[in-house]
Amino acid sequence: xxxxxxxxxxxxxxxxxxxxxxxxxxxxxxxxxxxxxxxxxxxxxxxxxxxxxxxxxxxxxxxxxxxxxxxxxxxxxxxxxxxxxxxxxxxxxxxxxxxxxxxxxxxxxxxx
Amino acid sequence: xxxxxxxxxxxxxxxxxxxxxxxxxxxxxxxxxxxxxxxxxxxxxxxxxxxxxxxxxxxxxxxxxxxxxxxxxxxxxxxxxxxxxxxxxxxxxxxxxxxxxxxxxxxxxxxxxxx
Numbered sequence: 001x002x003x004x005x006x007x008x009x010x011x012x013x014x015x016x017x018x019x020x021x022x023x024x025x026x027x028x029x030x031x032x033x034x035x036x037x038x039x040x041x042x043x044x045x046x047x048x049x050x051x052x053x054x055x056x057x058x059x060x061x062x063x064x065x066x067x068x069x070x071x072x073x074x075x076x077x078x079x080x081x082x083x084x085x086x087x088x089x090x091x092x093x094x095x096x097x098x099x100x101x102x103x104x105x106x107x108x109x110x111x112x
Numbered sequence: 113x114x115x116x117x118x119x120x121x122x123x124x125x126x127x128x129x130x131x132x133x134x135x136x137x138x139x140x141x142x143x144x145x146x147x148x149x150x151x152x153x154x155x156x157x158x159x160x161x162x163x164x165x166x167x168x169x170x171x172x173x174x175x176x177x178x179x180x181x182x183x184x185x186x187x188x189x190x191x192x193x194x195x196x197x198x199x200x201x202x203x204x205x206x207x208x209x210x211x212x213x214x215x216x217x218x219x220x221x222x223x224x225x226x227x
Contacts (some may be wrong), residue, residue, distance in 0.1 A: 029162055032215070034215055034216065036190075036218075041203075041220040041221070041223065042220055042221060043118070043205050043218040043219050043220045044156070044218045045218070046216070046218075048219070049155075049215050089155060089156070091216075093216075097143070097144045098160050099146045099161055099207075099208050100146070100156075100207070100216055101158075102155045102156045103155065104155045105154075105155050106219070107153075
């Protein structure tokens with residue numbers, strides 16, 4: 001049973017456009033929802049994270065939207081750049097130093 | 113802050129030999145570390161949870177005797193792949209939670225190739 005479902009699997013966006021990646025979760029005990037960026041051969045790097053007490057969080061060009069009732073959250077990358085081309089993973093965890101559960105990833109390509 | 117250092121970054125070994133991968137938290141203490149495995153173009157799969165001073169907790173389907181985990185101090189966890197076979201070739205990544213305000217930090221990963 002996949003606890004975090006991520007879509008789309010791949011995404012091509014024009015430079016300057018908005019990249020949108022969606023995730024849905026099932027476990028209502030999850031209370032921490034991060035997004036990670038991964039380049040080939042590297043470990044994941046934390047981009048931005050949100051907790052259920054807010055519906056939106058913005059850091060620079062990256063925004064997380066969170067819908068607790070729908071159990072969904074999304075990542076928006078504004079003014080997408082070729083350097084943003086990477087694989088993005090959503091994840092979730094519950095309190096108590098528990099491991100992250102990852103979505104399957106979205107391969108983003110930003111073309112000029 | 114909140115850096116996790118993982119070594120080696122890549123290793124090639126012969127079938128039947130053992131390989132040790134180290135994961136260190138450089139500027140924080142980690143009572144718990146997590147080990148993941150990632151196949152090409154796939155997501156991270158949790159292998160085990162490493163607990164300082166006690167036995168690791170392995171996920172279903174992960175062989176405890178093949179993937180030995182030792183968490184001897186608050187800053188170091190090691191994963192030893194014993195009697196490695198080509199099917200163990202993969203990207204191994206460790207992680208630790210650096211605190212609620214920081215979140216989970218990942219090592220840079222280790223590319224293991226068994227020949």
